[in-house]
Amino acid sequence: MSSAALDEDDPFEEQREEVENPMKRLFLAYGRDYLPQVTVGILASVFARLLDLLPPLMLGIAIDAVFYEDALFSEQIPLVLLPEAWLPAGRTGQFWFTVAVIAGAFAFGAGFHWLRNWGFNAFAQHIQHDVRTDTYDKMQRLNMEFFADKQTGEMMSILSNDVNRLERFLNDGMNSLFRLAVMVVGIGGLLLWINWQLALVALLPVPVIAGFTYLFIRTIQPKYAEVRSSVGTLNSRLENNLGGIQVIKSSNTEEYESDRVDDVSMDYFDANWDAIRTRIKFFPGLRVLAGIGFVFTFVVGGLWVFRGAAPGPFTGDLSVGMFVVFILYTQRFIWPMAQFGQIINMYQRARASSARIFGLMDEPSRLAENPDAADLVVDEGRVVYDDVTFGYEEEPIIEGVDFAVDGGETLALVGPTGAGKSTVLKLLLRMYDVDEGGIEIDGQDVRDVTLRSLRQSIGYVGQSSYLFYGTVRENITYGTFDATDEAVREAAKAAEAHEFIQNLPDGYDTMVGERGVKLSGGQRQRVTIARAVLKDPDVLVLDEATSDVDTETEMLIQRSLDRLTTDRTTFAIAHRLSTIKDADTILVLDDGEIVERGTHEDLLDADGLYAHLWGVQAGEIDELPREFVDRAQRRAARLVEDAEGDDD
Numbered sequence: 001m002s003s004a005a006l007d008e009d010d011p012f013e014e015q016r017e018e019v020e021n022p023m024k025r026l027f028l029a030y031g032r033d034y035l036p037q038v039t040v041g042i043l044a045s046v047f048a049r050l051l052d053l054l055p056p057l058m059l060g061i062a063i064d065a066v067f068y069e070d071a072l073f074s075e076q077i078p079l080v081l082l083p084e085a086w087l088p089a090g091r092t093g094q095f096w097f098t099v100a101v102i103a104g105a106f107a108f109g110a111g112f113h114w115l116r117n118w119g120f121n122a123f124a125q126h127i128q129h130d131v132r133t134d135t136y137d138k139m140q141r142l143n144m145e146f147f148a149d150k151q152t153g154e155m156m157s158i159l160s161n162d163v164n165r166l167e168r169f170l171n172d173g174m175n176s177l178f179r180l181a182v183m184v185v186g187i188g189g190l191l192l193w194i195n196w197q198l199a200l201v202a203l204l205p206v207p208v209i210a211g212f213t214y215l216f217i218r219t220i221q222p223k224y225a226e227v228r229s230s231v232g233t234l235n236s237r238l239e240n241n242l243g244g245i246q247v248i249k250s251s252n253t254e255e256y257e258s259d260r261v262d263d264v265s266m267d268y269f270d271a272n273w274d275a276i277r278t279r280i281k282f283f284p285g286l287r288v289l290a291g292i293g294f295v296f297t298f299v300v301g302g303l304w305v306f307r308g309a310a311p312g313p314f315t316g317d318l319s320v321g322m323f324v325v326f327i328l329y330t331q332r333f334i335w336p337m338a339q340f341g342q343i344i345n346m347y348q349r350a351r352a353s354s355a356r357i358f359g360l361m362d363e364p365s366r367l368a369e370n371p372d373a374a375d376l377v378v379d380e381g382r383v384v385y386d387d388v389t390f391g392y393e394e395e396p397i398i399e400g401v402d403f404a405v406d407g408g409e410t411l412a413l414v415g416p417t418g419a420g421k422s423t424v425l426k427l428l429l430r431m432y433d434v435d436e437g438g439i440e441i442d443g444q445d446v447r448d449v450t451l452r453s454l455r456q457s458i459g460y461v462g463q464s465s466y467l468f469y470g471t472v473r474e475n476i477t478y479g480t481f482d483a484t485d486e487a488v489r490e491a492a493k494a495a496e497a498h499e500f501i502q503n504l505p506d507g508y509d510t511m512v513g514e515r516g517v518k519l520s521g522g523q524r525q526r527v528t529i530a531r532a533v534l535k536d537p538d539v540l541v542l543d544e545a546t547s548d549v550d551t552e553t554e555m556l557i558q559r560s561l562d563r564l565t566t567d568r569t570t571f572a573i574a575h576r577l578s579t580i581k582d583a584d585t586i587l588v589l590d591d592g593e594i595v596e597r598g599t600h601e602d603l604l605d606a607d608g609l610y611a612h613l614w615g616v617q618a619g620e621i622d623e624l625p626r627e628f629v630d631r632a633q634r635r636a637a638r639l640v641e642d643a644e645g646d647d648d
């Protein structure tokens with residue numbers, strides 16, 4: 001997804017605007033713990049930069065006081081600050097003294113540079129780590145509604161881009177900031193001290209360069225945003241085409257697609273070229289400004305030295321050595337000043353990023369746990385839905401759902417896609433809270449028990465069996481971490497998975513999941529079932545556990561499921577009605593309401609929606625009543641409309 005698309009669809013905008021002073025909060029909440037590191041960084045940075053200033057100054061002093069003997073060594077800035085007794089009197093001594101100071105400045109400077117990097121890096125890395133883990137922690141406790149597709153992208157972007165941006169400012173940005181401060185204060189101070197009049201001339205370009213770089217950053221930012229957005233479009237087009245290469249070839253549309261790629265590539269080229277045109281003007285522009293300053297200082301200072309008297313309105317003396325110092329120092333201004341705009345930019349980005357991070361952290365969890373929540377105690381495993389109504393947004397998705405399942409029984413939910421079957425079960429797991437009514441397990445309302453104990457008591461096998469990157473064993477023991485190898489094997493056997501696992505290259509130690517050995521849908525499903533067997537939950541939820549597998553695998557899975565569901569309260573959603581026809585009760589849902597209930601035989605006798613669905617699956621399409629077909633068509637049309645609505 002392109003960054004432009006992300007920006008437009010920003011679910012955290014509201015909270016973000018409420019975050020006050022995010023940088024201050026960042027430093028107070030996270031910076032405090034690493035105060036020693038940042039203090040070391042700042043002090044070392046100041047010392048290192050000050051030491052950097054010594055060699056040019058000593059060169060100037062040597063020119064005036066040692067090489068040409070035009071001035072007294074002890075009266076030079078900053079040597080006047082030292083007691084005269086410390087300074088050598090003879091020229092040779094003074095020469096070696098100068099060499100020693102320069103060598104010392106380099107040696108100690110290197111040490112301080114090391115310390116400075118250590119301090120700032122330690123500060124930035126620690127904060128980055130703490131912010132990332134805290135954000136992740138908060139994120140996985142957020143309500144399920146945050147995990148709808150687009151918001152997952154947004155959260156990924158907060159966890160990676162925003163957290164990294166903080167690190168960039170805390171390290172590079174703060175580093176450059178202190179360098180700039182020391183340069184401006186240190187060099188400015190020294191120059192003013194040596195010759196304040198020439199200093200004013202030499203410092204004249206500084207604010208101009210600062211303004212110029214700031215303007216440059218302001219101009220180039222939107223252009224870079226444009227580049228990022230067009231590269232996003234280009235990438236999705238390429239990805240799309242590579243994925244659909246078979247369709248392209250079979251429809252003979254290579255030329256058409258080449259033209260489309262040409263178009264988006266051209267957009268990228270234009271955006272990039274626009275940014276390049278601005279960028280390549282910056283450094284020459286900076287050089288011109290720096291050059292004007294240099295020439296100006298050279299003319300004024302040069303005339304001063306050359307004539308031996310102050311030119312124009314200026315008064316006082318200027319020695320050759322100090323003139324050299326001026327020229328060398330003004331050169332040192334240019335780079336830190338060129339970064340001025342960059343620092344402001346980094347600060348603004350870091351500020352926006354911490355606002356996004358704190359916006360996420362401040363998001364209240366609507367599903368707060370009741371402070372007096374007790375652990376769920378399951379005895380029989382009787383589950384009661386009492387007149388439950390719920391909607392993801394304003395509009396209710398399920399209404400007046402009312403039923404009871406006795407301990408150990410199996411309840412099946414059937415009905416057309418979108419009827420609300422999964423939603424009913426998500427409420428049991430308390431992924432969301434009911435709007436009206438209540439759900440009880442053995443007389444305990446799910447809202448009054450701890451989330452942990454609730455989810456511990458319920459095993460869930462969904463339609464897309466997700467495996468984490470890790471060994472088969474780790475995937476089976478996920479959530480039951482202390483299981484013995486023996487128990488894992490037993491669970492796998494019960495799930496009809498033991499045999500194929502043994503045939504994997506490393507058996508139970510084979511790496512699976514993303515980047516691991518690819519398992520088939522049915523194999524993944526059986527690993528997930530083994531996980532549920534091992535967990536040995538009181539209540540089991542099977543959400544289309546056998547969809548997407550072939551008939552033979554379905555038979556295997558069904559066998560393992562049958563073993564798993566005996567003596568356990570089970571909820572099963574299934575498209576293939578054959579898999580649930582033995583359920584104790586079947587509820588037929590349509591448009592969020594229970595329209596029929598009973599056993600398979602009861603429902604066939606009733607000759608309603610269930611009987612028709614059963615007929616369709618048995619291949620009796622021609623014998624369906626007209627009304628049923630019309631309804632199916634209306635529903636399909638509605639699903640298409642919904643999908644289109646989502647795209648807007």
Ligand code: ADP
Pocket residue numbers: 145148392393397415416417418419420421422423424642
């Ligand atoms: P079923 O399992 O019967 O196919 P679902 O319970 O998945 O039906 O969905 C019922 C309705 O709720 C559908 O219209 C679906 O679009 C909507 N829905 C499902 N999940 C969400 C969600 N996270 N946010 C908003 N609407 C949702």
